[in-house]
């Protein structure tokens with residue numbers, strides 16, 4: 027609770043795309059109330075006040091490249107010593123010239139969305155045809171320019187059965203990591219786009235498998251809190267301390283694994299497994315909206331302050347909601363009595379989106395507390411698996 031690992035800044039809501047699941051409900055033109063250049067620099071100064079190691083600045087949108095001052099702001103943050111990531115939209119602005127300018131400005135990692143392994147699926151999500159081809163082109167340019175990029179996929183019922191194909195495309199494109207968001211129904215995303223609780227379980231088990239491979243970093247991020255429980259259970263099964271029956275693999279898991287094995291074309295899964303595989307899990311970040319409002323996360327739209335009126339350090343230290351969300355004894359329903367609540371606590375954003383109560387149980391967790399009895403050392407197991415950012419050890423990994 028001393029400081030967030032990252033500060034995500036919605037630098038603008040202007041964007042040329044119309045993505046089905048956009049949490050920012052982006053539109054063609056900026057909001058006149060967005061933070062100005064001076065206010066953006068002031069936000070960077072406020073992040074510095076947390077002290078070293080500084081939280082990572084994650085610049086999002088909308089499309090951050092639609093801000094004419096974006097390179098100036100990145101240079102300012104880099105000169106001050108921050109790690110900076112940026113997630114531009116794949117529009118014509120994400121071209122060679124701007125990619126080179128991002129590199130020159132010192133961006134550490136670029137994040138780019140990939141919601142399908144072909145144009146039909148990806149462009150269907152993004153609402154604009156040609157976006158898939160633009161994403162492939164941008165990846166080629168970044169690879170040539172040695173600018174590290176990772177790919178982000180929002181898992182929905184539309185693309186869940188194509189995760190093996192998307193993973194292998196991310197590998198082929200040379201991404202340094204593949205990060206998976208579990209859809210949270212905010213902004214334009216609705217509950218009808220969600221997969222079921224049982225399917226989440228299968229996806230988490232599939233992600234655990236992918237994390238064993240030495241291909242690239244795979245992260246389960248926003249909305250993936252119960253992944254931690256799945257990771258602990260998988261490790262207990264590997265150690266012979268839990269029966270595999272408890273994992274309750276479903277049809278979707280078997281489908282995804284069979285598909286991956288078929289696509290690996292001769293490479294055996296077991297052969298490319300590695301104990302040195304890079305893994306990570308979501309970081310504890312806070313979100314600053316287009317007009318300076320601060321929220322506990324990008325998917326939890328409760329205001330805890332505004333950087334126009336108060337300093338981020340002060341807002342973070344005074345926000346009772348952040349403490350409540352970290353306190354397992356404050357949770358409700360099955361998350362309160364769950365033996366994994368210390369390491370999981372469920373998705374507070376999803377609880378809020380679905381029930382209006384950020385302390386309610388995670389409505390998309392399939393686990394029945396008490397099913398496997400007392401769990402010892404769950405936190406230690408996660409640290410050994412390196413799928414957590416408790417403390418600061420995951421800081422670089424979460425870049």
Ligand code: SF4
Pocket residue numbers: 251252255360361362364365366367370371372373387388391392393395
């Ligand atoms: S019941 Fe809640 S705390 Fe337990 S694993 Fe599910 S989401 Fe996590």
